Amino acid sequence: PADEGDVSRTLEDVAAALAALGRNADLIVLDTTDPQKPKPRSVGEAVARVVRARAVNPRFIAGQMRHGPRGASEFAETVDRLVGFAETTHAISGALIEAVHDAYLGDADVRAFILRENPAAAKVIAERFLSARRRGLWHPLRNSIDDDLAALIAEAQRVAA
Incomplete structure (x- = not known):
């Protein structure tokens, strides 16, 4: 059986292949939480459920x-x-991206944990959020978000050195 990461990568690959062909598809995920009553969900709905329940x-x-x-x-x-x-x-x-940002970097304890335990992970997290913001995938309400993320990247590089 495939794990969550395998499924994520497969869906991303299918979406990327369709985009490369100039197409867009409504990707559907079959939620088999209850194997007796599988439910089709859009990718957006499925990801939102995982973000709320897990992330x-x-x-x-x-x-x-x-x-x-x-x-x-x-x-x-x-x-x-x-x-x-x-x-x-x-x-x-963008609200899902915002929720994950707030949970991981907006919480001072979680942010400090990530930076202390794995500065490389802190840098990757900040870079991915910055990329999402710059590509228009996320429109945070705080004007300081670019500066905050750039500061975290610099701090992660200092801690790792």
Whole structure:
């Protein structure tokens, strides 16, 4: 059976291939949470459910923080996949990106954890959020977001050195 990462990469690959051909498709994910009653969901709906249930869930975040550098890496992978879906499917709302940003970098404790445990992950997270913002995939309400992300990138580089 495929894991969540495999499914994410496959959907991103399909969306990217269609985009390269100048096409767009409504990608549908089959939610088999209840195998007796599978439910088709759009990619946007499926990703929103995962973000709310897992990515920004305080229990998930606390659990990852118990794993040190690997937990920080999981946060980076989550951001990378979310922005990847936004780039390739155009089905991800900026509000989801905002929610993940607020949970990981907007929370001082989580931000400090990521920077302390895995500066490379902190840098990747900041770069992906900055990319999403610059590409118009996310329109944060704070005007200082570019400066905040650039400062985190510089700080991560200093800590890693």
